[in-house]
Amino acid sequence: MPSVVGPIKINSVGGGVVNFGDSFYLSPKSASKTSSGSGAFNTGDFICTNNGLNSTNVSDPDVADQNTTANA
Template sequence: MPAIVGVVQVISIGSSSVFNIGDVYKIMPVSTAKTFSGAGSFNTGNGLNVYNKRSSTNTFDRDAIDQGPYLNA
């Protein structure tokens, strides 16, 4: 079924990113990354106000191996 897309604003795209508008059969990552960030770090928008009184990010990871992009062609 065809996709109907309205207005899209793209500020930037990273070198390993995928940007798709419309129909797609399969999108598979070819790299992985683990990101730790505090409260309000990935908020986007115009005129955004974020108030964090006390914030801490737990970066302890008890497992040794995370899932990778295995079997992606």
């Protein structure tokens, strides 16, 4: 279905994706994985995190989660 896009000004795009009009096929150009323990990504001024015993499983039995080899 056709679309009409009016005047647009983009000053900067950092780590994002911008699509205009119709999109037939979208695929990721990069992929990453992060493993961390509980309470690791907390942000704020006054954080009190009581976790006790913690264990993070970082094994990946299927190896490939999101392939990007065929993307141009």
